[in-house]
Amino acid sequence: xxxxxxxxxxxxxxxxxxxxxxxxxxxxxxxxxxxxxxxxxxxxxxxxxxxxxxxxxxxxxxxxxxxxxxxxxxxxxxxxxxxxxxxxxxxxxxxxxxxxxxxxxxxxxxxxxxxxxxxxxxxxxxxxxxxxxxxxxxxxxxxxxxxxxxxxxxxxxxxxxxxxxxxxxxxxxxxxxxxxxxxxxxxxxxxxxxxxxxxxxxxxxxxxxxxxxxxxxxxxxxxxxxxxxxxxxxxxxxxxxxxxxxxxxxxxxxxxxxxxxxxxxxxxxxxxxxxxxxxxxxxxxxxxxxxxxxxxxxxxxxxxxxxxxxxxxxxxxxxxxxxxxxxxxxxxxxxxxxxxxxxxxxxxxxxxxxxxxxxxxxxxxxxxxxxxxxxxxxxxxxxxxxxxxxxxxxxxxxxxxxxxxxxxxxxxxxxxxxxxxxxxxxxxxxxxxxxxxxxxxxxxxxxxxxxxxxxxxxxxxxxxxxxxxxxxxxxxxxxxxxxxxxxxxxxxx
Amino acid sequence: xxxxxxxxxxxxxxxxxxxxxxxxxxxxxxxxxxxxxxxxxxxxxxxxxxxxxxxxxxxxxxxxxxxxxxxxxxxxxxxxxxxxxxxxxxxxxxxxxxxxxxxxxxxxxxxxxxxxxxxxxxxxxxxxxxxxxxxxxxxxxxxxxxxxxxxxxxxxxxxxxxxxxxxxxxxxxxxxxxxxxxxxxxxxxxxxxxxxxxxxxxxxxxxxxxxxxxxxxxxxxxxxxxxxxxxxxxxxxxxxxxxxxxxxxxxxxxxxxxxxxxxxxxxxxxxxxxxxxxxxxxxxxxxxxxxxxxxxxxxxxxxxxxxxxxxxxxxxxxxxxxxxxxxxxxxxxxxxxxxxxxxxxxxxxxxxxxxxxxxxxxxxxxxxxxxxxxxxxxxxxxxxxxxxxxxxxxxxxxxxxxxxxxxxxxxxxxxxxxxxxxxxxxxxxxxxxxxxxxxxxxxxxxxxxxxxxxxxxxxxxxxxxxxxxxxxxxxxxxxxxxxxxxxxxxxxx
Numbered sequence: 010x011x012x013x014x015x016x017x018x019x020x021x022x023x024x025x026x027x028x029x030x031x032x033x034x035x036x037x038x039x040x041x042x043x044x045x046x047x048x049x050x051x052x053x054x055x056x057x058x059x060x061x062x063x064x065x066x067x068x069x070x071x072x073x074x075x076x077x078x079x080x081x082x083x084x085x086x087x088x089x090x091x092x093x094x095x096x097x098x099x100x101x102x103x104x105x106x107x108x109x110x111x112x113x114x115x116x117x118x119x120x121x122x123x124x125x126x127x128x129x130x131x132x133x134x135x136x137x138x139x140x141x142x143x144x145x146x147x148x149x150x151x152x153x154x155x156x157x158x159x160x161x162x163x164x165x166x167x168x169x170x171x172x173x174x175x176x177x178x179x180x181x182x183x184x185x186x187x188x189x190x191x192x193x194x195x196x197x198x199x200x201x202x203x204x205x206x207x208x209x210x211x212x213x214x215x216x217x218x219x220x221x222x223x224x225x226x227x228x229x230x231x232x233x234x235x236x237x238x239x240x241x242x243x244x245x246x247x248x249x250x251x252x253x254x255x256x257x258x259x260x261x262x263x264x265x266x267x268x269x270x271x272x273x274x275x276x277x278x279x280x281x282x283x284x285x286x287x288x289x290x291x292x293x294x295x296x297x298x299x300x301x302x303x304x305x306x307x308x309x310x311x312x313x314x315x316x317x318x319x320x321x322x323x324x325x326x327x328x329x330x331x332x333x334x335x336x337x338x339x340x341x342x343x344x345x346x347x348x349x350x351x352x353x354x355x356x357x358x359x360x361x362x363x364x365x366x367x368x369x370x371x372x373x374x375x376x377x378x379x380x381x382x383x384x385x386x387x388x389x390x391x392x393x394x395x396x397x398x399x400x401x402x403x404x405x406x407x408x409x410x411x412x413x414x415x416x417x418x419x420x421x422x423x424x425x426x427x428x429x430x431x432x433x434x435x436x437x438x439x440x441x442x443x444x445x446x447x448x449x450x451x452x453x454x455x456x457x458x459x460x461x462x463x464x465x466x467x468x469x470x471x472x473x474x475x476x477x478x479x480x481x482x483x484x485x486x487x488x489x490x491x492x493x494x495x496x497x498x499x500x501x502x
Numbered sequence: 503x504x505x506x507x508x509x510x511x512x513x514x515x516x517x518x519x520x521x522x523x524x525x526x527x528x529x530x531x532x533x534x535x536x537x538x539x540x541x542x543x544x545x546x547x548x549x550x551x552x553x554x555x556x557x558x559x560x561x562x563x564x565x566x567x568x569x570x571x572x573x574x575x576x577x578x579x580x581x582x583x584x585x586x587x588x589x590x591x592x593x594x595x596x597x598x599x600x601x602x603x604x605x606x607x608x609x610x611x612x613x614x615x616x617x618x619x620x621x622x623x624x625x626x627x628x629x630x631x632x633x634x635x636x637x638x639x640x641x642x643x644x645x646x647x648x649x650x651x652x653x654x655x656x657x658x659x660x661x662x663x664x665x666x667x668x669x670x671x672x673x674x675x676x677x678x679x680x681x682x683x684x685x686x687x688x689x690x691x692x693x694x695x696x697x698x699x700x701x702x703x704x705x706x707x708x709x710x711x712x713x714x715x716x717x718x719x720x721x722x723x724x725x726x727x728x729x730x731x732x733x734x735x736x737x738x739x740x741x742x743x744x745x746x747x748x749x750x751x752x753x754x755x756x757x758x759x760x761x762x763x764x765x766x767x768x769x770x771x772x773x774x775x776x777x778x779x780x781x782x783x784x785x786x787x788x789x790x791x792x793x794x795x796x797x798x799x800x801x802x803x804x805x806x807x808x809x810x811x812x813x814x815x816x817x818x819x820x821x822x823x824x825x826x827x828x829x830x831x832x833x834x835x836x837x838x839x840x841x842x843x844x845x846x847x848x849x850x851x852x853x854x855x856x857x858x859x860x861x862x863x864x865x866x867x868x869x870x871x872x873x874x875x876x877x878x879x880x881x882x883x884x885x886x887x888x889x890x891x892x893x894x895x896x897x898x899x900x901x902x903x904x905x906x907x908x909x910x911x912x913x914x915x916x917x918x919x920x921x922x923x924x925x926x927x928x929x930x931x932x933x934x935x936x937x938x939x940x941x942x943x944x945x946x947x948x949x950x951x952x953x954x955x956x957x958x959x960x961x962x963x964x965x966x967x968x969x970x971x972x973x974x975x976x977x978x979x980x981x982x983x984x985x986x987x988x989x990x991x992x993x994x995x
Binding site for chain 2: 108217290378
């Protein structure tokens, strides 16, 4: 990792502004790092031509005194779930073989318009379904962290490639999507900051859909401040997405630096779970102490329906997915496997095009929506979802943010939990409730476990109160002083 | 309008409910900006949303919502201020997303009613169960190639209203009247052009039979996608007869979907596969519930045109038309407008209006006869309303006789020339000069001594023959009333 690849967005902005380096130099440094680090398999598609072209344009703008803002010239990695015009977009699936959209997702178009330099499309769990990036048709991503046992670890998922790329210094920042924890959990596993905005904050237009009522784009970076800068460039109302909220985007970065004094932090007692590793519990308690030390007040609160969140999520998300993925039928684009009849063609295409986890979720989703099961599963899940959202609403009458662990463990080895879907689904136990309620939440790297692997703490805020979320996250970040990079990637161990 | 089917052991009656799919008049589709015009080259009106490209999202067309509300108000139905779009899931190549967006549990319009105008001048109400909005599918073309099916997505996503009647219809004739009345209302409202040949209106016909006098509802068969009023009537007849025959033979009618074969005049079951679906309806997570305000509904209501029932009543009450003429003239907006333009123009008659009954006779008589003969619509009538009015004024002021007016009308229809020009060119002006008429009368008296003697002997009928002779002698131009009076005076009648 050269000096240029370790910089924060803020440092890049300042460096470019003071002509310490150019956007082209910055892009080249990151492209070289990507080349050297291909063994991580963080990218499905590298886009050096686009990166260099955009960097060139950025430098040209700056030379004319027309730099666009804090993201101008900043390298960014894009989860390969965002449609990018004329660039292969796979969703991590075999079934989208060869698919190059003619259109650009709203979020990536906004980044482009802000001058950001796309480095490539990052690896992910197939259709964002997974918590370890092992379901990708394009192979697993390796976490740049290796731990004391030195085996290959998962980066978390589904946005594993984006998280790994940022952790390894291959990009200054990255974007991902979070449906049940797909940004926050990999951020925790990779020791970086990952944030899911309020549902409706960023447009879903042009993002390959997994579960429409939950999917939300969000930023990854190596600091809370960077995450706030990146989100500001992604967010905003989009008339092409009916679920995008017609609300103004505040200057998130401006809310930073205010400290935690006077902040009311809730500690949901239901997040203490049976069999929770002592290390996680210890870090959580440490987090409470850190927030107090920063001037916040912490109090226990109750979210009584928390334990129903995971089963509810695993009904709602597959139900929507089973319908959203019906369009991958081999008729218009992507993979088609021939069959003698139409139905055989469908079955062959979808059987071969989807991996086992996607097939499992399509089957679960189809089942819970079926006549005779709809009321018992889907309808009940919707009711529980409303109760969960209501729990949060009540609690946010008393506190500003909630503090919980991000994930029940640190990164595990590639190959672990692979034959036990339920164990895998448990990765999302702390992140899913906020997803169901559509709330903004962030994972902040807070410490290392006994194996030397990063662990994150998780903050949840009120709808559209990302400003307070960032403020609390920055206070936590300051208190825990986690400045560690993975060994071999600019790490300081 | 009693309709009975003779069975072996008694009479049966038919119970019919209609589900009409009416294409909403709109420039764009229900959830995309693509054009919705009929007859465009295949696949030229397809947006990324219609083709269900990855990441594309539906955005509701506000104009279509207003059209549905307008229609609901026209059907005197309850407008539901909250309605929900759901996904109806099934695989078919002309349904790109693998689901149709429709309304299911919560439609935009609830119960209403339609008045049938029965031939005897009375009316009968048929209940409307609901109206909901949905997308059309594309078209599969099986006849273009021996081995392949082609898909045309121009229709995919086009906005439809499904208007469901209650099972209140008791004969094929009533079904015909229902469809014609519905079509008339939709055309008045400008919400559907009602063109069944182009597929902008189609009907699914639910048919069951029961012993005459009973109130039970027996198993129904659904005859799908019937595309003309005549075929709907024929299909009911055929299907009712089939069901009676089954019951007579001791069998049971199956609940199933059937098709009407107009060439064979029979219904037959659709292939099982096409309807053995579990559609797994669930609320579309890409769309928010549709919420309408009272103000929005009131605004649309205030702008509604006068509808056929109200117009008919006004024609009877204010213009003194017979219920039959009133209904015929009010059935189509263009006809009613034409009639009113003639009736309300001109200087003669009460309150500056022409004699409405006379106008009605001319419109439903000479004009309709000409339009029927030439296959023209009233909008394309060669005799404009103003021109017909002028002709009637010339009769009223005595310029021409009513008999001559018929000839003048025929000439107007053939040449498009105004009445005055035709009358002038052909010298058809009525003779009201007493001296000229007296001379002609004297000649006729002199030439027909036998008939004159008969009249004098009390054979009053013969006076009419003598009038005819005078008219003949004047090429029909003599004022018949003056001729009549003069003859009577001279012959001492």
